[in-house]
Amino acid sequence: GxxxxxxxxxxxxxxxxxxxxxxxxxxxxxxxxxxxxxxxxxxxxxxxxxxxxxxxxxxxxxxxxxxxxxxxxxxxxxxxxxxxxxxxxxxxxxxxxxxxxxxxxxxxxxxxxxxxxxxxxxxxxxxxxxxxxxxxxxxxxxxxxxxxxxxALREGVLYDLLGRHHHEDVRERTLGSLMERYHVDLEQAARVETKALSALEQVAETWGLEDESHRELLSWAARVHEVGLDIAHYQHHKHGAYLIEHSDLAGFSRKDQQMLALLVRGHRRNIPRDRFAELGSEEGDKLIRLCILLRVAILFHHIRGTQQMPRMKFSAGERELELNFPEGWLDANPLTQADFEKEAEWLRRVGYRIQAR
The missing domain is CATH 3.30.420.150 (Exopolyphosphatase. Domain 2)
Incomplete structure (x- = not known):
């Protein structure tokens, strides 16, 4: 060139x-x-x-x-x-x-x-x-x-865009390679993705997350949220975010990578509200909402495995999320209940309220 x-x-x-x-x-x-x-x-x-x-x-x-x-x-x-x-x-x-x-x-x-x-x-x-x-x-x-x-470049861009409409999205191949390279637990990723997308369907209208790009971002984040574990268990969410933000991910725009990295960075412990705010108040807040759904899906499958999990319903307010479990299930599973009580403390820091019952 x-x-x-x-x-x-x-x-x-x-x-x-x-x-x-x-x-x-x-x-x-x-x-x-x-x-x-x-x-x-x-x-x-x-x-x-x-x-x-x-x-x-x-x-x-x-x-x-x-x-x-x-x-x-x-x-x-x-x-x-x-x-x-x-x-x-x-x-x-x-x-x-x-x-x-x-x-x-x-x-x-x-x-x-x-x-x-x-x-x-x-x-x-x-x-x-x-x-x-x-x-x-x-x-x-x-x-x-x-x-x-x-x-050359122009034809490559057109091929990429056409592929996204014919189920040959180069981004899917990119994520697959990333997951393979960093030995992601594919079954766990699939469980988290299914639960996160189910939650999104139930609250999308209330939280303004109806665009297809929101679904894509949440799906991608669920699949790669554990890539940092291959580096170290300690602060693996930060390692994963760094890998995603700085890797050469074919098919992804720089903004896509930045938002995906933020979701991975915020999937556990403290949500870096200031980093999300850099995207602008409206877009940053929507990304925080996607991050909350991802966190809830991960907590729901905190205990890895194929054990039977209950159906639960999600409902949302402007800055709150309510999770409804079958009657008596949380009492019979005190560790999950403790997880959500701890999660409520983390989300309070970014101005959101979560209630599991």
Whole structure:
């Protein structure tokens, strides 16, 4: 790209390794070809700068390994088209073609003279820098050929958005990978998710949580609220929140990640009201309400297992939540009753009242 170069090794839809380096055709043009002159010395400087950047990731890439190299972006497409016009490929980028093209650039000597099939006039000025970076990539990764993909960032965004409407949401795959990586108890997560969504259905209208995004957030939070346990049991809610906020979660916007991290951070002990307030009073308060529903679902399944649990009804007021258990059940389960009494103390700190009876 113009400012950076991204590297992804993946299988099917799953990214296995992702890296980004701050080297791009625009920035390298500014640093090495500012006046448009193309000389072997300047090209070598750009190439060396790119190789130095690549040193930080090339061992990791080689360690992961790959079977096929695919490139996208205007630079790679242009290089492939010029190499094809020179008879060195059928449209793909090849190591032999890059060497030939580099010698051609030296003969031109100036970007204003780059009149070759495949190079658009508006791309001439950044073409030498892009080629130097691409050659550095080929040499660092020992590539001989790279095919070209027409799809890039815009197509990826459209694919993601379309997938959300056809049950192929990339976010679902992302969460699944996160849960697997941090050894989440899948059965417990499913129990908590079911109870949290049941509670949401009963209070959504009263609490203004009828948007589909509220259901999604609560569902996601229920599934990943225990990822921090893989780091340490002590303050695992804080560990989990940090992982979610700072991980590269494909398909999630930064705001989605921030809100999801806040739900995980607030799922036990103190709810950081000031952090929620940073989202704005209305949105922050709705997120606190989602957090309360998540906390209640977790308390309900505090004792892990498949034991038969009672049906309970939820009702809500402006700043209160009432849980109605079958008659006599709480008296027969004093530990659960104690849990909810303690929970009432935590929620009082954020201005909410909860009553279990």
């Amino acid at each position: 113009g400012g950076s170069t991204e590297f992804i090794i993946g299988e099917n839809f799953e990214p296995l390794l992702r890296e980004s380096l701050q080297m791009g055709s625009v920035s390298y043009t500014r640093n090495h070809f500012a006046d448009g002159k193309i000389t072997p010395a300047r090209y070598a400087q750009a190439y060396t700068a790119a190789r130095l950047e690549l040193m930080a990731i090339e061992n990791a890439l080689h360690g992961q390994g790959w079977q096929e190299a695919v490139g996208s972006s205007g630079t790679i497409r242009a290089v492939g088209q010029v190499i094809q016009s020179g008879g060195y490929s059928n449209g793909e980028v090849t190591a032999e073609g890059i060497s030939w093209l580099k010698r051609k650039l030296f003969k031109f000597g100036d970007v204003s003279k780059l009149d070759m099939d495949g190079i658009k006039p508006d791309r001439r000025s950044i073409f030498p820098a892009g080629l130097a970076i691409l050659e550095a990539v080929f040499n660092a990764l020992s590539l001989q050929t790279m095919t070209y993909s027409d799809g």
